Amino acid sequence: MAFDFDQWIDRRHSDSLKWHKYGDRDVLPLWVADTDFRSPPCIIEAIKKRADHGVFxxxxxxxxxxxxxxxxxxxxxxxxxxxxxxxxxxxxxxxxxxxxxxxxxxxxxxxxxxxxxxxxxxxxxxxxxxxxxxxxxxxxxxxxxxxxxxxxxxxxxxxxxxxxxxxxxxxxxxxxxxxxxxxxxxxxxxxxxxxxxxxxxxxxxxxxxxxxxxxxxxxxxxxxxxxxxxxxxxxxxxxxxxxxxxxxxxxxxxxxxxxxxxxxxxxxxxxxxxxxxxGDAWLEAQIQYLRANRDWLVAQVSALPELQMNSPEATYLGWIDASQLDVASPALYFEKHGLGFSPGRDFGDDNFVRFNFGCTRVLLEQAVSRLHSAVMARR
The missing domain is CATH 3.40.640.10 (Type I PLP-dependent aspartate aminotransferase-like (Major domain))
Structure with missing residues (x-):
């Protein structure tokens, strides 16, 4: 079975914590660790079947x-x-x-x-x-x-x-x-x-x-x-x-x-x-998609001398060192450029941001374009 991880699912007006954080501001939410992918069909069907029972x-x-x-x-x-x-x-x-x-x-x-x-x-x-x-x-x-x-x-x-x-x-x-x-x-x-x-x-x-x-x-x-x-x-x-x-x-x-x-x-x-x-067939397809996202993101970040990101062996989370960017708070700086990252301060190091790349490639490309623009603005 083919699974479409490129499918755009609009979460902006749902109950999504991730997508509600920035309201109507033009900020891409790349912070909390949930993905923008539709869950496996087997899960959706199992929930529907249980719901059809009607007693909870x-x-x-x-x-x-x-x-x-x-x-x-x-x-x-x-x-x-x-x-x-x-x-x-x-x-x-x-x-x-x-x-x-x-x-x-x-x-x-x-x-x-x-x-x-x-x-x-x-x-x-x-x-x-x-x-x-x-x-x-x-x-x-x-x-x-x-x-x-x-x-x-x-x-x-x-x-x-x-x-x-x-x-x-x-x-x-x-x-x-x-x-x-x-x-x-x-x-x-x-x-x-x-x-x-x-x-x-x-x-x-x-x-x-x-x-x-x-x-x-x-x-x-x-x-x-x-x-x-x-x-x-x-x-x-x-x-x-x-x-x-x-x-x-x-x-x-x-x-x-x-x-x-x-x-x-x-x-x-x-x-x-x-x-x-x-769900394992869906999981394997997701891993291949995430691996491609990871490799592309690492290559793009590596092209920016002000940033450093080592390739994560697992998860869909990139830990980016922005200490060479010379800004007081990397997370706040990137937010002003339309990027909603998890602040490194919350994890114990304010020089970093956490980038959730569990998203469609189109959204990832938009985010990286903004990332490049934000870095170039400091040069």
């Missing part, structure tokens, strides 16, 4: 979704989990916040790479926990975490990872994950690993390895957060899960969740199951 009462345990999750993780990642390890959530962000609150106490600290997806930073701040930031540095064109700079004090409890890395797009190799496991063992840390982009691997030589699949010790000290939402553009439906092999950690996680984080919408569960059960 409280949902029960989604056995179909759990079954396909177990088999999919085994098939794609050689990670063999048990159904009872799965905790269904309405979003990965809630899983980050629950992990901080479940596994740290007042006076204890979290540890996370920087720059990092903003909810990692917010989760600790909202729980009034101090966070140690481990800097990412470029190594052979890949953003990798520097574990040697950690100023550990002995009151750290939770290591928060993001793999594939957001915003840098790195897919951690086995030896890099093992180094992070050794760090967690050395400091007796629980590990919360956000792996929401695991299916969006663009580089053929990269392979996603779940942190918890490294060893039994890794599994017993970990919470893994996954979802089909980014991969299949169903983030607005909100179906995610935490996979927690350790029964004591799982019990604590559920206790903290009780009465605060609700269950998942029944249509979201239908969409998630359809995505993982029937």
């Amino acid at each position: 009462g409280y949902g029960g345990t989604p056995t179909g979704l759990i079954d396909i999750t177990v088999s999919r993780l085994a098939q794609r990642y050689n990670w063999h989990i048990q159904p009872e390890w799965i905790v269904i959530l309405p979003g990965v962000v809630s899983g980050l916040n629950l992990s901080v609150r479940a596994f740290t106490e007042a006076g204890q600290r979290t540890v996370a790479p920087t720059p990092i997806y903003p909810p990692f930073r917010a989760a600790s701040k909202l729980a009034e926990r101090e966070q140690i930031n481990l800097p990412l540095h470029l190594q052979h064109g890949r953003w990798v975490v520097d574990l040697d700079t950690a100023a550990m004090q002995g009151n750290e409890r939770l290591l928060m990872l993001c793999n594939p890395q957001n915003p840098g797009g790195t897919v951690y190799r086995r030896e890099e994950l093992e180094a992070q496991l050794a760090f967690a063992q050395q400091h007796d840390l629980i590990v919360c690993s956000d792996e929401i982009h695991c299916d969006l691997i663009l580089s053929p030589d990269a392979r996603h390895i779940p942190f918890a699949a490294l060893s039994d010790d890794a599994a017993q000290r970990s919470i893994t957060l996954i979802s089909p939402s980014k991969t299949f553009n169903i983030a607005g439906l909100g179906a995610s899960m935490a996979i927690i092999p350790n029964p004591e950690l799982r019990k604590r996680f559920k206790q903290v969740r009780e009465g605060i984080v609700p269950g998942v919408d029944i249509l979201a569960l239908v969409a998630a199951e359809a995505a993982w059960r029937e």
Whole structure:
């Protein structure tokens, strides 16, 4: 089946957070991590079929979704989990916040790479926990975490990872994950690993390895957060899960969740199951489209000496260094030139912007044209 990722779908007057941000201003929204692609037909048909039933009462345990999750993780990642390890959530962000609150106490600290997806930073701040930031540095064109700079004090409890890395797009190799496991063992840390982009691997030589699949010790000290939402553009439906092999950690996680984080919408569960059960052909076509977008974007940015962008191994997010542009805030500067990027400040480095290239090629070309004009205006 052919899938048309060039199809323009007007989201400007829908309920889109992404497209509403700038109102009627002539600013291309390239910020929040959802794509402009229509979701796979299998998801749309599954939702229609469920809607035709006509009754939308409280949902029960989604056995179909759990079954396909177990088999999919085994098939794609050689990670063999048990159904009872799965905790269904309405979003990965809630899983980050629950992990901080479940596994740290007042006076204890979290540890996370920087720059990092903003909810990692917010989760600790909202729980009034101090966070140690481990800097990412470029190594052979890949953003990798520097574990040697950690100023550990002995009151750290939770290591928060993001793999594939957001915003840098790195897919951690086995030896890099093992180094992070050794760090967690050395400091007796629980590990919360956000792996929401695991299916969006663009580089053929990269392979996603779940942190918890490294060893039994890794599994017993970990919470893994996954979802089909980014991969299949169903983030607005909100179906995610935490996979927690350790029964004591799982019990604590559920206790903290009780009465605060609700269950998942029944249509979201239908969409998630359809995505993982029937969506792989669409996914492969999307990856090819995103790979072409990525390669073209990297080439265009590389032609501008004021900007630097390393090719992300995964995701549809470009992390662009604008420090040589010599402006007070790159995000605000580009916004004045009609480009709505995610500000690097939110991730931990105001010299950068994050560019969402999960869009049609026509829109991408418009954005790059504006990017060139913005840079030329500074010369």
